[in-house]
Amino acid sequence: MNQSSSQSSNRSLPDSEYYRAFLDRDSNYDGIFFAGVRSTGIFCRPTCSARKPKLENCEFFATAQDALLAGYRPCKRCHPTDHPGSTSPLIKELITLVESDLTRRWKDQDLRARGIDPTTARRQFKSRFGMTFVAYARARRMGEGLKTIRSGERVIDAQIDSGYESGSGFRDAFSKMMGSPPSGNVAHTLKAEWIDTPLGPMIALADESALHLLEFVDRPGLETEILRLRQKHGLAILPGRTPITELLESELASYFRGQLQEFTTPLHLYGSDFQKSVLKILQQIPYGETWTYAQQSEALGNPKAIRAVARANGMNQIPILIPCHRVIGSDGKLTGYSGGLARKEWLLDLEKRRKS
Template sequence: MTPPLTDDNRYAALKDKETAKGLPFFLGVTSTGIFCRPGCPARLPLRKNCLFFDKVQDALTAGLRPCKRCHPLGGQHRLLEALMADILEDPSKDWSETALQAKGYSPTTLRRTFKNHTGFSLSDFVRWVRLGRGEKSLQKGGSVINAQLDAGFDSPSGFRSAYSAMFGRPPANTKPSTAAPLSIAWHETPLGRMVSIADEVSLYMLEFTNRVKMIGQVKRLYRLHKRPIEAGRTAISEQIESELKSYFNGDLTAFQTPLTLTGTDFQKQTWAQLQKIPYGETRSYADLAVAVGNEKAVRAVAGSNAKNGLALIVPCHRVIAKDGGLGGYAGGLDRKIALLALEGVEIKA
């Protein structure tokens, strides 16, 4: 276990605002009476005016007020949760940026903040929820025109092309199915929000929301499992949320949540080997290639690694360069460093 951070370490970590973002504590400022998230755009106060809190509640009970610039209580977070809930309630309404700005949403909230928060752009999110409605209607045996209307599309051709792009088949080819939907849920972690897709039996996806390829992973799940995806929580979403909490507290070294891996046989084989790398240890791509039984397959192994849709659980952050350097990470190198540090791994600079 890494020793607990001292307040001086925490203060030092705040100096670089970019890397400070997402650090798991709150900064109280005695001279102004406010408290902030690490990485707040406001100027870093003098060390003597700083207090550090592990929990929001502690900062509040110390009589401090939340900063209006960095919203340590998650003001944006609640606003966006409410917006997403409204969209999910009735995706066929006008959710264009123009309509939402007329309701008082700021353009920054709608673009950057929405994307950071959910992993989707607002327009992708709306389209995706609409297509999910259409898919559900088709799976219930409804006609294509009803599906189009349920999805809130004005034109048959618009619906057909958006639907085909999403599901990889035209709406007319969708056969009725009684498959239960998969549930998508979001989870807060000290390294940023994650999104999970699960049913009542197993977990299908776990990703950081700002991962570039995340939307591709969602589409792949749609296509391969042919099940609609809805916002909601299952017993499995709750299990992974609680395991994430323990993992980031340093109390959990092996995830127990049951998984459904979606990929080719080779990818699955690579992921199975990845899962054998113990907590706190690392391997190189070359080691991994040997483990899958083909030392020449280094590139293919690296490719499978990048397609992994179960961040942390299939621990591709434990794969580093052969010379002991960091190597790459689809979730961002800062996160890889933080994850390896959490697990007590020292990386050559």
């Protein structure tokens, strides 16, 4: 498994420099990076006064959200989710609520029931560290559920190591996202793998013959997407690697280095016949080029199906390999992308540079 500590394209310094700043409690780096400590499962700001671990037990993140999605919880000593030198009773209260039940999906009415204005909570979380309260709770929940995939351990091993008892906490977080271990009524089992990329971590679901899903772990709606996949097709998901994920990881690394323009990883497509035909058209868009939705519809043989094509593109579960990032608006501007427009622009720039 790729356990690289480089979690974000925004980080440009070597780990040794971040580690030096972490050891020295250098305040110049506050807000620049966060340090995850593998042995404790917490993440800290650079100025944390806690005893420092060895470099091999550290990994460094550009944002608090990256650390949360990697399965780390905030340090109670240095409070990395607060701005340096500031505290917020509301933020502390809400973080405590999240930690008390990591599997809960928080809604505005839950906050109102506690006398908390959802708008105030959203604004304070956004101003403190760049994400809303709901996004924070989701990242913490996702990180806990993905932790076992990232480490490559069995669910029960990770559960015991995390100190949770059966039927609570960690196991629930994983099971709610990925489903229970296979039983007699499961039609098929997929293996889930965590893959680090320059644009952030991704999760890959594959069996021995094909890739079924590849998504950025911070994609909104990922949990629902996986749940729909499990329920509709009778799938069970467990941590692990297959020859397909090994090939995928190798090809993604080459792609991000600008050394690969066509993927050979076998794909398993889901959806209606129309949706599958749209995905196959996407695969025909040449590397380094862009099409409009109108061009894609014409290639499909149905020029009037622009909106339907756009919807089908949005349901793509295997981005990059099925390059929906190569589709732009008729005015030449970037349009919606599940991984975010910044990632879309990055991918297009990479391909344009390498093609020329």
